[in-house]
Amino acid sequence: MIGIINGRVYDPCNGIDGKVRDIWVKDGRIVSPAEVDRSAADIIDADGMVVMPGGVDIHSHIAGGKVNAGRKMRPDDSRGHERPSRELSQSPRVYTRSGTGRSVASTFKTAYDYVEMGYTTVMEGASPPLMARHTHEEFEDIPILDKGGYILMGNNHFIMDCIRRNEKEKARDYVAWLLGATKGFGIKIVNPGGVENFKYKQNVTDLDDKVIGFDVTPRRILETLSWINDELGLPHVPHIHGLNLGLNGNADITAETLIAMTGREAHFTHLQFMSYGGEMGKPVRSAAEVTARVVNANPNITVDVGQVVFGDTTTMTADGPVQYRLHALTGNKWFNDDVEAETGGGVTPCVYRKSNPFNAVQWLVGLELFLLIEDPWRVYLTTDHPNGGPFTCYPQVIRMLMDRDFRMQAFEGISKLARKNALLPELDREYSLYEIAIITRAGTAKRIGLDWKGHLGVGADADITVYADMEDREAMFARPRYVFKDGVLVARDGQIVCERPGQTVYVSPDYDTAIEKEVRRHIEDNYTIAFEHYAVSEKELSNGRQVACKP
């Protein structure tokens, strides 16, 4: 039993905005004071400190084939970013595991870095179904954190065949089967149809372009998967990375895609990369106003930003053509992996420079989106780790949002060309701690569909972060005083003190089992592994937690 008393509590799900409250913990859950024998409880006096639920990241790339290709390709990202193994207890002998890396850190280091920053749940942004087993194997080596993965479906042959033949019920049953088979958590759509077309050295640029060989369009893929998401009652909503990522003028197609989803629930990820103005070949401009306006007008839409942070990082996405383009543009090394009948993807290192006008505009777009989207429950903090920058930069971004002077100081340092006519100086908004708690845990947990996380109400998982209340918000959020996971103190003063496994959340929606025969035939015809070997069994997850669907 633990009591965290006298702290100022920010618990937006329960409407608590900086009130002094005592939080009681028993058996890994938040409980009412009546359930606790105070004399037997460990008491943390959080007088003058800030208490929040543990951080919940809605979109980050931490595990799986692409991430590991990034690690392997970048020994330069590892060197100088080493974390030694450390003894936690003498008897029994317990050590943390050593590791390396910054933008593509090894698995154990990824977990420790997140936890030491006060995060307790992280969702992996994109796993090819065929590589789900790999993703889960890495999850097993990402301790402490709870995790789950979104499964790539926007270029899936079975689904596109169903759409062409107007068999959306069949597609629905397949998606249900696929989520269960991959132990995935939700539907991810990346450049629908464009990744398939890249296998012919082409792409899609418009919602009504044709996918080669399937006679379907990005629009129909989006509509069908959104309908399926609803039919299956998945905890999360369709998680969408649209068309033309990273290209000048893509804000128009992004706005069109957002509007196409009007009336449907959807999450648009790393909106920053999708909100550029200007024409190809001309200087890029921020078009954050364009996309933010559409988001503000559509209450069913949520976004995460994918903020750019200046410095070296590694970009990776299932959007194969994007990575090739970046490689061709920069000459940086390039990894690509086309995955049979499902998807593709690539990895390219990248340096975001203040002095580079394009990079500086990318930086501006992210901040402007944060400041222009009015409802904090619908805009979430991410860097699309590691695409915009490593997640370890979140505290810096938080300070940018909370501290206009700090933000403007940074603004003065960026490319003059990008500063010209920029909107950012006009945006006076400063985020409050309450709003930060929404965009980093309350809002994200709710949108992912993890009702027992992101808040401190009775019954919630006792994932709790206690911060010293410092004027320098970057320092404050970089090194919390205490981090509890399931009621266990796992980090103190920014250092891991206990290692334990985390959970993997997944869904397994019901479906008409008649689909299995068709899936079997599809796998026999289109894959190089047997149907029997495709699915990840429950036994392969040492700490899985199935989350119910509500069809």
Add this chain to the structure above:
Amino acid sequence: MTTTVENAVCTFCGCLCDDIRVEIENDRIVKAKRACANGRGMFMDYDPTPRKPRVAGKAVSWKQAVKACARILDDAESPLIYGLSSTSTEAQKKTVALADRIGAMIDTTSSVCHGPTGLAMQALGEATCTLGEVANRADLVIFWGCNPAEAHMRHFSRYSLTPKGRLVPEGRKDRTVWGVDVRPTKTSRMVDHFIQIDPGSDYEVLTTLRAMLKGYRIEAEQIGGVPLTQLTELAHAMKTCRFGAVCMGMGLTMTRGRDLNVRELFALVADLNSQTRFSVVPMRGHSNVAGADQVMTWQTGYPFAVSFAKGYPVYGPGEFTAVDVLARKEADAALIIASDPAAHFPRKAAAYLETIPTIVLDPEENLTARTAEIFLPTACAGIDASGTFYRMDNISIHAQAVVASGRPTDQDILQDIMEAMQT
């Protein structure tokens, strides 16, 4: 009585064929249908009968053996851990954990096969694809410095030569197939066009192809013993195909030029993607050598040749690669798992290995085990132990044990050793 297991996974080579029908009588495999000669040998020759571990020439209990292992590792100042390529990722994970715990140097068989491929990847990246993309799409396949007809016997029928796919409905007929090697092989007999190059000239030939594809005029009439006309033809085939794949092997990685050869091939493939789609498929040998790369990378950030001596991973191909460590006599104890360095290493390295206390975990008493201080006859992952394996294209498959085991798994024993250690 005969029992039958369908869809067993063959854990002999990097093809990981997962359609084997295994027949078992009295706990021994008597048939392995659909398996190639290599796979059949693996399934049928293996005797899963539990055997006692051996310490200093004497059969002992597992408990005693584990204690003896712990003592060796406790006493070692500079232990070397090597192997990993034929065991499951579950065992590989435990092995890296042990290395981390004791500050060991750890290296995998990658360093003597496709290590240079890894170095090339670190220099340039790698445009690759899963084997199903080759089967479904590739209208041009090139075998360069590899001989799947003998080393990956079912590669042709399952992935690269004959399978029918969505875009190659006629299978073999829809594919143009080239081979490049320094001598005719069983594989070169299967291709449409074979280019025999002079030994040691891969780099030159690859550079020439890159230059040609970039529009440079080549003045030499022959490159690497190959008439320029033949290379012109190959370059043309490359840039006009829809989806090309080049399967590459140790003919590039283990001959003069090594990683530079592979780099040039990777650069060629990346270049080709400005005109069409092209992928490279490294033909990884052992069943889970790709998995060893993966596990090492996700746990340490590096694929092989790692030292934990400083308390964190430090990467050093040439420095912490097992052959070099042994040749320089830097290790004072060794733990060898699922490989046979005594049979494959250069004489100097193998001879030194015999002089230091060595622990071997292996289902078979291989050459290394015979001279080792301790031999631990563990279960064979894929036959009498279940486990996860990564195919040469990094698709992972869970191989279910096909016969009951009386033997401990590698990971069980490694766990026991860690628990028995003082440090």
